[in-house]
Amino acid sequence: KQEVTQIPAALSVPEGENLVLNCSFTDSAIYNLQWFRQDPGKGLTSLLLIQSSQREQTSGRLNASLDKSSGRSTLYIAASQPGDSATYLCAVLFSGGYNKLIFGAGTRLAVHP
Amino acid sequence: NAGVTQTPKFQVLKTGQSMTLQCAQDMNHNSMYWYRQDPGMGLRLIYYSASEGTTDKGEVPNGYNVSRLNKREFSLRLESAAPSQTSVYFCASWLAGVRETQYFGPGTRLLVL
Numbered sequence: 001k002q003e004v005t006q007i008p009a010a011l012s013v014p015e016g017e018n019l020v021l022n023c024s025f026t027d028s029a030i031y032n033l034q035w036f037r038q039d040p041g042k043g044l045t046s047l048l049l050i051q052s053s054q055r056e057q058t059s060g061r062l063n064a065s066l067d068k069s070s071g072r073s074t075l076y077i078a079a080s081q082p083g084d085s086a087t088y089l090c091a092v093l094f095s096g097g098y099n100k101l102i103f104g105a106g107t108r109l110a111v112h113p
Numbered sequence: 114n115a116g117v118t119q120t121p122k123f124q125v126l127k128t129g130q131s132m133t134l135q136c137a138q139d140m141n142h143n144s145m146y147w148y149r150q151d152p153g154m155g156l157r158l159i160y161y162s163a164s165e166g167t168t169d170k171g172e173v174p175n176g177y178n179v180s181r182l183n184k185r186e187f188s189l190r191l192e193s194a195a196p197s198q199t200s201v202y203f204c205a206s207w208l209a210g211v212r213e214t215q216y217f218g219p220g221t222r223l224l225v226l
Contacts, residue, residue, distance in 0.1 A: 004155065034214060043117075043203060044156075044217040089155060093213070100146075100171065101215060103155030 002027050002094045006104035013080055013111055021075040021107045023090030028068045031093040035064050035075050038087045038106070047088075048075070052095075080111045115139055117218035119204050125224045126194045134189040134221050136204030144207035145187035146171075146215065147179060149200040156203060162187055194225045 003026045013019055023033070032051045036044040048057045048064040050073070056065040063076040077084060087108045091101040120135045138145065143164045148156040148171075158171030162181040176198060178190045191198060201222050205215040 006155075009153075032213060041220075041222075043219045046214045046216075049214055091155075100158055100161065101156075103148075103157070105153060105155045 002092070002102050004090055004092050004102050004104040006088075006090050006107050008107060009105065010108040011110070013109075015080060015082060015111055015113050017080050017111075018076070018078050019080055019109075021077070021088050021090075021109070023073040023075070023104055025071045025073075025092045025094075025102075027094055028071055029095040030068060031095050033064075033066055033073050033093070034091045034101070035062075035073075036089040036091060038089060040086075044089065077109075080109075082111050082113055084111050085109055117204055117206055117216050119202075119218040119221050121221060122219070123222045123224075125226065126191075127226050128195060130194050131190065131192050132194065132223075133191075134202055134204075134223075135186070136188065136218060137186045138204075138206040138216070139185065140206060140208065140216065141184070142206035142208055142216070143184070144209075145181065146205040146207070147177075147187070147189045148203045148205065149173065149198075150203060150220075151200050159189065159202075191223075194223075196225045199223060199225045 005024045007022045034049045035047045050066040061078040087106040089106045090104040117138045146161040147159040150156045160179040162168045165184045204218040
């Protein structure tokens with residue numbers, strides 16, 4: 001069964017810290033992997049999308065890496081800010097699954113001043 | 114350009130009642146999706162529509178029906194609501210291309226008593 005797992009489930013850090021969120025998936029045959037942000041009571045916002053042929057993507061203070069062979073992705077957030085507080089979801093589009101994203105349960109991040 | 118819209122935002126039902134959740138997108142996307150999100154879990158696919166006139170079951174279709182009314186609209190119906198269907202429901206649409214991502218609506222919070 002194709003599954004996506006995120007560790008840790010929750011994280012609380014002081015402002016300014018660099019942090020890493022982890023995502024693992026069970027099948028290396030993927031089309032792409034995305035990181036989403038979800039604010040409480042809101043929908044999902046796509047942060048970064050990595051195609052299967054890519055190793056990483058960067059947007060501002062965010063950097064996402066992809067290692068298909070080990071079934072892992074990491075989201076690196078540099079110099080965290082209170083505004084980064086949200087839930088971060090990893091979602092994988094597995095090859096052969098018609099446009100069906102499989103989501104991890106998310107990491108709930110709290111950045112305190 | 115409103116993106117993906119959902120109605121209602123919040124609904125309370127009694128067990129056994131029926132209701133339809135509405136979703137519309139104005140981005141001319143072919144594919145549309147319905148997910149549910151439960152506490153501590155990622156989004157799980159209920160049904161999807163790859164194109165106008167087609168619908169297919171996702172991971173958790175039991176207790177739901179869908180209608181792809183036209184290219185813009187994709188509705189989700191609960192014929193006889195159960196407390197286990199208490200959840201947040203998200204609609205999404207798909208843009209296939211260089212950056213293949215799904216765009217999500219703001220969600221509908223459903224409470225079944």
